[in-house]
Amino acid sequence: xxxxFAAGDRAALLTLxxxxxxxxxxxxxxxxxxxxxxxxxxxxxxxxxxxxxGQSGSGKTTLARLITGVDTPTSGSIRLGDTQVDQLHxxxxxxxxxxxxxxxxxxxxxxxxxxxxxYVISRPLVNYAGVAPDQAGSHVLELLAKVxxxxxxxxxxxxxxxxxxxxxxRVVIARxxxxxxxxxxxDEPVSMLDVSLRAGIIGLLRDLRESDGISLLYITHxxxxxxxxxxxxxxxxxxxxxxxxxxxxVVQHPQHEYTRRLIDALPQxxxxxADTADQREKTTTSQGGRLERAD
Amino acid sequence: MSLLxxxxxxxxxxxxQAAITAVRGVSFSLNSGELAxxxxxxxxxxxxxxxxxxxxxPGSAIVSGNVDFDGTDIMSMDARMLRKSRRRGIALMPQNGxxxxxxxxxxxxxxxDVLRSHERVRRAEARQLSAAMLEKVGLSGSVxxxxxxxLSGGMRQRVCLAIVLSLQPRVIVFDEPTTALDVLTQQQVxxxxxxxxxxxxxxxxxxxxxxxxxxxxxxxxxIMYAGRIVEExxxxxALDDARHPYTRALVDxxxxxxxxxxxxxxxxxxxxxxxxxxxxSCLFAPRCPHAQQLCSxxxxxxxxxxxxxxxxxxxxxxxSEAVHAS
Amino acid sequence: xxTVAVASSPARPIxxxxxxxxxxxxxxxxxPKARAGLIILLALVAMAVLAPLVSPYSPQVxxxxxxxxxSAAHLLGTTGGGQDVLSQLIYGARDSLLVAFGAGILATLxxxxxxxxxxxxxxxxxxxxxxxxxxxxxxxxLPLMIIISTYRKGGGILTIVLVIVIISWAFGGRVVRSxxxxxxxxxxxxxxxxxxxxxxxxxxxxxLPNMVSLVAAIFFATATGxxxxxxxxxxxxxxxxxxxxxxxxxxxxxxxxVLAQGQWAGIFAPGLCIALLASAFALLNFGVDELxxxxxxEA
Numbered sequence: 038x039x040x041x042f043a044a045g046d047r048a049a050l051l052t053l054x055x056x057x058x059x060x061x062x063x064x065x066x067x068x069x070x071x072x073x074x075x076x077x078x079x080x081x082x083x084x085x086x087x088x089x090x091g092q093s094g095s096g097k098t099t100l101a102r103l104i105t106g107v108d109t110p111t112s113g114s115i116r117l118g119d120t121q122v123d124q125l126h127x128x129x130x131x132x133x134x135x136x137x138x139x140x141x142x143x144x145x146x147x148x149x150x151x152x153x154x155x156y157v158i159s160r161p162l163v164n165y166a167g168v169a170p171d172q173a174g175s176h177v178l179e180l181l182a183k184v185x186x187x188x189x190x191x192x193x194x195x196x197x198x199x200x201x202x203x204x205x206x207r208v209v210i211a212r213x214x215x216x217x218x219x220x221x222x223x224d225e226p227v228s229m230l231d232v233s234l235r236a237g238i239i240g241l242l243r244d245l246r247e248s249d250g251i252s253l254l255y256i257t258h259x260x261x262x263x264x265x266x267x268x269x270x271x272x273x274x275x276x277x278x279x280x281x282x283x284x285x286x287v288v289q290h291p292q293h294e295y296t297r298r299l300i301d302a303l304p305q306x307x308x309x310x311a312d313t314a315d316q317r318e319k320t321t322t323s324q325g326g327r328l329e330r331a332d
Numbered sequence: 333m334s335l336l337x338x339x340x341x342x343x344x345x346x347x348x349q350a351a352i353t354a355v356r357g358v359s360f361s362l363n364s365g366e367l368a369x370x371x372x373x374x375x376x377x378x379x380x381x382x383x384x385x386x387x388x389x390p391g392s393a394i395v396s397g398n399v400d401f402d403g404t405d406i407m408s409m410d411a412r413m414l415r416k417s418r419r420r421g422i423a424l425m426p427q428n429g430x431x432x433x434x435x436x437x438x439x440x441x442x443x444x445d446v447l448r449s450h451e452r453v454r455r456a457e458a459r460q461l462s463a464a465m466l467e468k469v470g471l472s473g474s475v476x477x478x479x480x481x482x483l484s485g486g487m488r489q490r491v492c493l494a495i496v497l498s499l500q501p502r503v504i505v506f507d508e509p510t511t512a513l514d515v516l517t518q519q520q521v522x523x524x525x526x527x528x529x530x531x532x533x534x535x536x537x538x539x540x541x542x543x544x545x546x547x548x549x550x551x552x553x554x555i556m557y558a559g560r561i562v563e564e565x566x567x568x569x570a571l572d573d574a575r576h577p578y579t580r581a582l583v584d585x586x587x588x589x590x591x592x593x594x595x596x597x598x599x600x601x602x603x604x605x606x607x608x609x610x611x612x613s614c615l616f617a618p619r620c621p622h623a624q625q626l627c628s629x630x631x632x633x634x635x636x637x638x639x640x641x642x643x644x645x646x647x648x649x650x651x652s653e654a655v656h657a658s
Numbered sequence: 659x660x661t662v663a664v665a666s667s668p669a670r671p672i673x674x675x676x677x678x679x680x681x682x683x684x685x686x687x688x689x690p691k692a693r694a695g696l697i698i699l700l701a702l703v704a705m706a707v708l709a710p711l712v713s714p715y716s717p718q719v720x721x722x723x724x725x726x727x728x729s730a731a732h733l734l735g736t737t738g739g740g741q742d743v744l745s746q747l748i749y750g751a752r753d754s755l756l757v758a759f760g761a762g763i764l765a766t767l768x769x770x771x772x773x774x775x776x777x778x779x780x781x782x783x784x785x786x787x788x789x790x791x792x793x794x795x796x797x798x799x800l801p802l803m804i805i806i807s808t809y810r811k812g813g814g815i816l817t818i819v820l821v822i823v824i825i826s827w828a829f830g831g832r833v834v835r836s837x838x839x840x841x842x843x844x845x846x847x848x849x850x851x852x853x854x855x856x857x858x859x860x861x862x863x864x865x866l867p868n869m870v871s872l873v874a875a876i877f878f879a880t881a882t883g884x885x886x887x888x889x890x891x892x893x894x895x896x897x898x899x900x901x902x903x904x905x906x907x908x909x910x911x912x913x914x915x916v917l918a919q920g921q922w923a924g925i926f927a928p929g930l931c932i933a934l935l936a937s938a939f940a941l942l943n944f945g946v947d948e949l950x951x952x953x954x955x956e957a
Contacts, residue, residue, distance in 0.1 A: 092514040093485065107848070134852050146845040151867035157853075164854025201602055202374070212853065231373040231541060232585045236598025258514045261587065264594040288589050302515045303589055304544025 049080035050252050051104070051220055056113035056123075058099050073099040074110070075276040081220070081269075086246055086253035088267030088284060090260060090299065096276035097256045101224050104254065105139055106130045117220065135165045138213035140223035144205035144230070148197040154181075154208055155193040161215035180211040184241060203234040210241060214249075221245075222254045227262055239266050260299055264288055272296050334361035335535050336385070336422070336503055341397035343380050343389065350607035354380040356559040358397075359634075362503065367529045367536040369546035369567065371582070372556035375603045378539045379427075381556075382505045385537070386424035401503070423501035425492055427508045432492055433480040439466075439491055440476040446495055465494040468532075469524055486517035490524060497532065505537045510545060518542075522549050543570075544586045552640075555579045558604050558615040563647075565640030575637050575647035577620045614644070622646050685945065692945025698938035702931070706751035713748040717741060717902045725919050734923040737907070738914025746902050747927050753903035754935055757815060757888045761822040762881030762939075768827040769876055773834025778842055778861055788835065794828035803887065807896035814898045818891055822884045830876035837872055841865050871946045878943040885936045904928035 058074040074096040081087045091097035102108040104115060106125055115122040117137060125133055138161075141147035148157060158180055159173040168176060174193075181189035184207040197205055206226060213221050223242065227235040243266050245251055257263050263270060264284055271281040272295065280293040291297045343355040355377040362368055372378040383389045385399060387406070399406050401422060426432035433442060443462035447453050453461070463473040469490040480488055489509055496504055506525060510518040526549045529536050540546045547553055547567045555563040555578065563576040574580045584597045601619040614620070617627040626645055634641045635648040645651040686692040705712065714733075715722075720740040727735045734743035776787035803821050810817045841847060842865070850860050891897055892905025899906055907928040911917075916924040 092516060105852075131854055131856075134854060139849070139852050141845045141849065143845060147849055149846040149850075149864050149868070152846075152863070157849075160850065160853035160855055203602070209849075212849065216854070232543065233373060233582065233599035234602075236585065236596035237600075239596050240598075260515075261589045261594070262596065264589045265587075265596045285592065289592075298516060300589065302519045304542060304548060305586060305588070 048082065050083040050118060051081040051254070052114075052116045053080070053100075053104075054078050054114045054116075056100070056103060056110045056115060058096075058103060058108070059111045072276050074103065076113075077273070077276070077278050078113075079271045079278065079281055081252050081254060083219070083252055084246065084250045085268045086242075086255055086266055088263035088270045089254060089256045089273060090258065090263055090270055091256070091273035092258050094275070095273040097273055098224065099276075100273075101139075101222055101254075101256055105137055105222055106133050135216050136219045138216060138218040138221050140206075140209055140213050140221060140226045142225040142229060144202045144209060145197075147209045148205055150197055152196075153193070154195050154197070154200075157208065158212050158215055161212060165216040176215075180215055181208075183214065183245075184208070184211045185237070186211070202230050203237060206230060206238055207241065210238070210245075214245065214251075217249075218251060220252045220254065222256070224256045225258070226255075228257065228259065235262060236265075242266055258299075259303075260288060261303055272299070335364045335402055336362040337398070337400040338381075338385070339398040339400070341381065341384060341399065342395065343377070343384050344394040345390075346392055346394065347607065352606045354559055354606060355384065358556075358559075358561055360554055360561065360564065362535050362537060364502070364535050365529075365533055366552065367526060367538060367550045368552040368554065369538045369540060369550035370554045370556060371540055371543050371546050373541050373603065375558070375606065376556040377559040378541075378556050379507055382424065382507045382537065382539045385503075386422050386505055388424055421501060422503040422505065423496045423499050425496045425504055425506045425509060427511060433488060435480055437479075438476065439478055439480075439483075442491070442495055443476075443498060447498060450499060461498060462494070465498045466491070468497060468528060469494045484517075485513050486521055489513065489521050493521075493524065493528070497528070501534055503535045503537070505539065507539050508541065509538070510540065510542065518545060525549070543582045555582070559606060560615070560643065561634060561641075562616065562644070563640065563642045564634075565638070565642075569639050573638050573640075575640075575642040576616075576644045577622050577646065578616050579642075581621075624651055626651060686942065689945035691941045692943075695938045695941025695944070698934055699942065702751055702935055702938065703755060705748055706755050709748050709752065713745040715742045715745045717746040717749040719745075725914065725916065725921050727921055728923055734927050735921050737910060737921075737924055738916060738919075739910060743907075743924055743927055746907055747904070747931060749902050750904045750907060750928065751931065753815065753901060754885060754888065754905075754932065757819055757822070758881045758885045758935060758939070760815075761819045761826070761884035761888075762877050764819065765823045765827040765880045765884075766830060766873060766877040768823065769830030769834055769880075770873060772827070773831040774838055774861060774865070776831070777835040777838025778857070778865070780839070784835075787831075791828040791831045791835070794824075795832070799825045800890075803891060804894070804896060807891055814901060818888050818897055819884075821891070822887045825887070826880050826883055830880060833872065833876065834869070837869055838865055841868055874946045875943055878939045878946065882936045882939040882943075885932060885939070889932045904932050 056074055056077045057072065060071045060073055062069050062071065077096070077100065079087070089097050089100065099108070103110050104122065106122055110123050113123070117133075120133060120136075122133065155174070155177050158177045159168075159170065162168040162173045162176050163170050166176075177193060178189040181187075181192050186192045186204060186207050192200070192204075192208075197208075200208065210226075221242075226242070227238050230238065239262055242253060242255070246253055253266070255263060255267050267284045269282065270284045270287045272279050272287070272293065274295045280287060280291065280296045287296065288300060291300060338361065339359045341355055341358040342353065344351050344353045358377075358381055360368075370378045370381060380389070384395055389395065395407065397407065406422075437445065440459060440462055443465070444455065444458050447458045447461065459476070462476060466473060466475055471487065471490055471494070475483070475487070475491065480491075483491065493509075509525065510521055513521060522545060525536065525538070538546055538550055543553075547570050550567045553565060553567045553570060554561050555576065557578050563574065563579045565573060565575075565579075570579065570583060574583055578599075581597070581599045585599070587594055587596060599619055604615050604618070612631060613629060614623075614627040614632050617623040620627065624645075630645075632643045632645045632648070632650070634643045637647050642648065683696070686696055719742070722732065722736045722740045722742060724736055724738050724740040726732060729735070732742050732744065734747065737743055737746065772787055772791070776784045776791075803825060806821045806824070807817060847860060847864050850864050855863070888897070888903070889905040889908065892899075892903060893908045893912070895909055897903070897906060897909075899909060905928075908925060911924040911928070914924075916922070
């Protein structure tokens with residue numbers, strides 16, 4: 038493991054050490070054990086962003102839940118600054134969320150269809166920043182402008198269904214910013230948006246890092262957008278870290294077979310199937326001719 | 333003689349507040365044995381085109397135009413005739429496997445449902461046929477006993493594909509077959525589609541918002557914007573030869589992740605409001621970096637350009653690139 | 659600076675934002691079936707409220723010649739006990755409306771309270787409440803109503819309302835519970851937790867507003883059932899036969915065997931009114947979906 042990710046690094050903002058999460062369930066009468074997250078360790082330095090790359094079933098969503106306190110790990114340690122996240126009680130969670138905010142994948146589910154935008158953004162201001170509800174107005178407008186929704190006065194009274202997907206996602210980011218967090222965890226924030234709209238959101242996340250020094254944990258299966266926003270990458274497969282390092286290095290010189298496959302799978306307009314026929318072969322045969330989901 | 337010829341297709345949804353014309357004047361043809369891609373973002377009308385071709389539009393939709401399938405105008409057929417025509421006709425592979433499959437039926441149950449509503453088969457025969465279809469898409473026969481929720485996203489899409497294939501269609505419309513799938517699974521599903529298309533010989537229309545993916549596996553690409561086709565060109569020429577600024581901008585959205593510095597490009601602004609019936613301007617002009625005066629006063633029509641067609645005054649030579657918009 | 663274009667809105671005058679009851683009534687009015695229901699209901703309410711003005715006689719007066727058919731003096735004839743049918747009909751509306759709204763509102767509130775608690779809190783609280791609701795659903799309603807009513811025989815309207823509430827809240831409660839459980843797992847509820855909102859506020863501001871149509875539907879369904887249940891109980895003689903209501907009118911009509919005597923209005927009139935009131939609530943239920951859809955509410 039590269040030296041900068043060594044556990045116990047006091048300068049890091051978020052540190053995960055040997056985090057494991059095991060789910061016990063019953064399937065057809067037999068108890069089944071699933072290691073959703075298996076001995077994962079990495080760290081995020083203050084003011085940097087980390088891309089967590091994984092397909093579905095890789096454990097990335099479980100990790101997001103562990104880091105934001107929604108779930109607790111079976112073993113291992115998660116530390117944000119001075120807070121031992123894995124040992125928080127329910128009551129302490131509320132205070133913890135002041136410092137860690139979440140950006141959701143689905144802009145259509147992340148906003149209450151019955152709530153106005155202004156209300157939605159005001160809640161963290163009222164709860165965490167101690168702003169009185171009737172004073173929140175100017176702060177809300179500031180935040181809306183910050184995420185590029187101008188003129189903010191026009192957006193503040195709207196209901197979610199009056200906004201496009203890209204605009205909604207900006208509202209979700211504005212809400213996440215309201216409590217002035219130290220870390221934003223974004224779970225596939227652009228995968229449900231049109232390709233032409235992604236650059237805007239990714240650019241926004243990048244700018245916020247530079248202007249406000251907020252660290253970002255960017256969770257995705259898309260290496261391209263991760264490369265555009267992340268300083269470092271951690272690649273996850275079946276709950277385990279298979280590769281990590283500076284983003285450029287990981288993509289230009291992948292060490293692990295799985296990383297290479299992810300890179301080759303990226304769509305490129307100029308490429309033709311014949312050009313990469315060999316890689317294709319590997320993709321199908323390495324998983325077997327019959328693709329069945331392992332129980 | 334093309335297998336499927338679409339001419340001046342118009343689809344309007346009568347909304348509560350205002351009618352939305354989702355598809356305007358769409359014309360194209362599909363030949364036997366080819367896989368063409370229909371690419372556009374949300375609201376471009378591409379899904380509506382797919383549904384119009386397969387007769388799966390909601391009842392309130394107003395459709396006009398011609399869709400000629402192997403000599404017969406299917407727009408003039410009623411529901412019963414349409415259903416008959418789905419066998420060895422045009423089939424639709426729906427977008428989301430989870431939504432399209434009945435959660436209380438096994439995979440075998442799905443096949444049985446579909447097969448017996450289109451021809452007379454016995455249960456055992458149907459089972460054999462189903463297993464054969466599953467094999468074609470790379471799944472083992474044991475999947476027959478599974479329920480949709482027990483399968484992964486990629487497997488569900490393959491099951492949908494197998495069910496569609498069992499009708500032996502001559503044209504398959506794939507409605508966003510890779511949305512909500514991971515990058516690796518997307519490639520597997522698309523590859524399966526391309527391989528099957530070569531081996532089974534059906535004509536395919538691949539509807540997708542992912543230009544990169546669509547271009548990689550299709551022979552021809554049709555780009556849609558705000559209900560119209562704005563460009564048509566051979567897929568492998570898209571990178572070099574795209575003439576319409578929208579197509580160019582879409583291509584530019586895909587950068588090489590392996591480069592030293594990676595920045596994503598986007599298209600500023602948002603697609604137009606289709607409920608305002610605008611006929612007298614180029615609908616992309618507000619977002620176009622090359623827009624000029626003419627673009628807001630007249631609508632460009634599809635003209636032959638380079639290796640395909642494009643609807644743009646700049647592309648067809650009416651305007652030159654002398655003046656750049658600020 | 660990373661900016662996007664302003665949200666495009668169609669070129670229409672911005673509608674006045676209506677609030678509260680005006681909004682509800684206007685939304686319901688737009689749906690044809692709901693409109694019909696609203697008209698019928700308002701007509702019956704008007705009849706009940708204006709009873710002293712509209713009714714030709716007092717409903718208690720029993721000195722008229724009994725069992726006569728429709729005539730100029732008695733438009734719907736008289737009952738076996740010598741009372742004017744029309745007057746009884748008009749005053750009877752009060753009783754039925756009271757029970758319908760009373761039982762409807764109480765049962766809905768109870769269903770909402772229990773369903774919210776069970777659905778949001780889950781765990782042991784949910785297990786207990788869920789069991790209670792299932793228990794009430796399994797017990798056959800009619801025998802239970804009869805037993806309770808017999809026990810409190812002659813208790814009048816309050817007893818009837820009570821009985822109906824006990825029988826009918828559990829159905830709505832189960833529905834509320836499952837809706838709350840599915841709402842609770844939605845992203846925007848998690849987002850509210852991340853925003854620091856406490857449980858109470860989340861229930862009121864995030865969950866409840868997305869249940870408006872459900873609550874309205876439960877109310878209308880319960881009210882419909884209440885009208886019929888009251889009529890049924892009184893017809894069986896389990897209410898207070900001395901009160902004036904459509905159900906007791908049926909009871910007395912049956913006792914006096916009016917059909918055999920040719921005084922069909924004595925049964926037909928109250929029966930029709932009961933059916934009208936129940937139908938009004940059922941029709942209103944059709945407009946309920948529109949109430950909850952923000953898209954339709956705005957314009």
